[in-house]
Each structure stands twice: as C-alpha cells, then as structure tokens.
Amino acid sequence: MRHSTFNVSALLLLVVVCSVGCGMTAPMHVWKKPKLATGGSVRVALAPVGGSSEVAEKLEQAMVVARPQAMQQLAVFYPDQLEQVSGIQLVAYDGQPSEMGSFGAAKRVGAEYLMTAEVVRHHFVTNDQMKPPRLLDFMRRKPPTDSMTVRWTVYDTRTGQRLGDNTIDMDRERAEQEYPDLAYQSSGELKVIAASARRSWELLVPTTHVTQADLDLPWFMPGSSRVRKGNAYARQGRWDLAEREWQEAADVHPWNRAAWRNLSLAAVANEDFELAKQRLQHANTKLWPGEETAKTAAWIGEMQSEYQASFLR
Numbered sequence: 001m002r003h004s005t006f007n008v009s010a011l012l013l014l015v016v017v018c019s020v021g022c023g024m025t026a027p028m029h030v031w032k033k034p035k036l037a038t039g040g041s042v043r044v045a046l047a048p049v050g051g052s053s054e055v056a057e058k059l060e061q062a063m064v065v066a067r068p069q070a071m072q073q074l075a076v077f078y079p080d081q082l083e084q085v086s087g088i089q090l091v092a093y094d095g096q097p098s099e100m101g102s103f104g105a106a107k108r109v110g111a112e113y114l115m116t117a118e119v120v121r122h123h124f125v126t127n128d129q130m131k132p133p134r135l136l137d138f139m140r141r142k143p144p145t146d147s148m149t150v151r152w153t154v155y156d157t158r159t160g161q162r163l164g165d166n167t168i169d170m171d172r173e174r175a176e177q178e179y180p181d182l183a184y185q186s187s188g189e190l191k192v193i194a195a196s197a198r199r200s201w202e203l204l205v206p207t208t209h210v211t212q213a214d215l216d217l218p219w220f221m222p223g224s225s226r227v228r229k230g231n232a233y234a235r236q237g238r239w240d241l242a243e244r245e246w247q248e249a250a251d252v253h254p255w256n257r258a259a260w261r262n263l264s265l266a267a268v269a270n271e272d273f274e275l276a277k278q279r280l281q282h283a284n285t286k287l288w289p290g291e292e293t294a295k296t297a298a299w300i301g302e303m304q305s306e307y308q309a310s311f312l313r
Contacts, residue, residue, distance in 0.1 A: 025212040026234035026242075028269050032209050033309040035202055036154060036164050044204055045077040045111035045157070047102035048090050049150075051119030055193070059119065059150065062197035068205050077109050085109050106157045113163070113204060114155045120167075122148035124189040146188030147171035150196050154203055166203050170196045180210075206310035213265045214296070216258030223253035230262060239269040250282070257283040261296055273304040 046063060049056035060079060067076055083090055086105035092098045099116065106114040124146050148170055154163045172188040175195035185191045201207055215231050218224040230245030243266035249259040260282035267276035277300060283293045 024215050024217045024231060024235070026215055026231065027210045027237055028213045028239070028265070029208045030211050030303055031307045031310040032202065032207050033306055034204050034206055035166060036204055042073065042113065042205055043075040043111045044113045044115060045082055045102070045106035045109060046079060047099070047114060047116040048079040048097040049117045049119060050097050052122060053095060055119050055122050055148065058193050059117070059197060062193050063200065066194065066197040066201060068201055068207055074205055077106070077111055082106065082109060103155070103157065103160070111157055114157050115152060115204065116155070117150055117152045117200070120149040120151050124192070145172045146192050148192050148196060150200065152200055152203060164203065168196050168199045170199065213268070215265065216261045216292070218256070218258040221256055221258065223249035223256045223259060227256065227258050227262065234262070239266050242266060254282070261293060264296060264300065268300055268303050271307060273300060273307070276300050
C-alpha cells in the first residue's frame, strides 16, 4: 500500500514539474567577438606559415576555406596575392617566411594588420600507423591522436606594434566537438587543420560558434504537443520551422509560457534581441514564477552584448 502511495505521489510530482516545463537544449549559432578589439572593417594580410612546409601549406589553404563569409567588411590578402601585388619575395632562402618581406608586402597592399604563424608541433596518424585492434589493446597505452600546435602573432602594419599572440592546440577529438560538421572530413589530419584554421580567425574578426540554448519542454499544458514539435525542429537547427510551430501554439494558447519563452530564443537566433525581450514578457505569468524566465532574460542580454561587441568599435 505504501509502495502504491509512493508511485502516485511521484507521478503527481512529475505532472507538476512538467506542467511548468522540463528542459532540453538545441544548438544555436551565435557571434563571438574577436580576441583583439578590431570591429568594423578589417584589412588583413596573411604571411606564409612557418614550420613544417607540408603542414604549413595545408594550413594556408584551410585559412582560405575558413575565411568568415558573413563579414563583408573583411578584406584578406593571402601569401600568393601579397607576392603578386607587391612583388616582394616572402620566403627566405631556407624556405621559411621572411618577416621583413611580409611587413613590406602588407604595407604595399594597404593592410591594417599582418598575421604570422608557425606550426610549432604536429602529429598525424598515417595509414601505416593505423592497425586493427588486437586482444588486450585496452591494457596498452593509448596511442597519440592527430594533433597540432600553431602560434599566431598579429601586428599593426602602420606602427609595427605587436598586438597579440594566440597559441592554438588542436586535436581530433576537440575538432569534432567544437565543429561537428568536420566529422565528415576524410582524415583526422584534415579535421585538425581545418579546426585550427577556424580558430585562427578568432583573433581578428567576429566568428560564430555553436552554443546550446535551453528550451522549455511542457507536457501537460494546452498547446504542448505543438511546442514539442517546434522543439524537435530547433534541435535539428531549423529555427525557422520551430518558430512557426511555437507561434501557432502561442496564438491559440497565449498563456502557454513555454511557447513564448522558446519564441524569444528564436528571435535571438535571428539576431532580433528587442523582439526576444518582448516575447519573453509574455512568459512571465502570475501562475508560474519567473525564475526560468529571469535566466533566459540574462542569457539574451549576454548574447546581445556579445553581438554588439563583435561589430562595434
């Protein structure tokens, strides 16, 4: 009898909790301000990468692919363009970049910043090193994964001042975690180099990164099924379809706070922070205290500040 009473009490507690809203997360791309305060338009020259010539060449190519496309004010001069436009040899007799040559070329093309880099260390597993698993392999020391370290330095070409350094340590696991789309690359080497290139741009220009937005997940409220359908879209990154489902739920059931709170997140995904705040006001009801709403408001403010810092000098 006691066991039965306990089950009923637990069920009632679950109903109350999920009526208010259970939690789940969805990926959202948000802006991240550069490590160096540049903002606005940026004209940057990339010097040839030093270190292992084979890896350096691949990193230079990856920098071209990873160039932030959303920032229209960004003008980039790559090593081959610098040599062609300036007529200055950027590589010294020993095959390593000439810092003086890179400075001169950067000034001639009108670049504001010069980025130099050196591959300090790298380890990439070759096909010959990839062996099938053997018995008792779990007892042996785990072999090193694909990894590399790149040290970047940024200079002001007008003054010659060294503005900052950034050392990027990247391995295969971190690359796949921070940039899930790189999982489709054919090798660990390509994943690590591509991820290192993306991280490299964070020095000077605003970049996007994936954060997890906390969604409301109601179960026993009118309109909950449509809210959950919107949540499923959001978890796939389809914020446009998710917003449509949540809006329909809010139109029919304007007291459904989960729909309104999730709608505020959709506005953030569209970089409309004022609309996000307006929608969030509908989620603050007398029936349900606003603790979660307050957390969401703080998160919206944080995302707005990061966005403004990314594009304003």
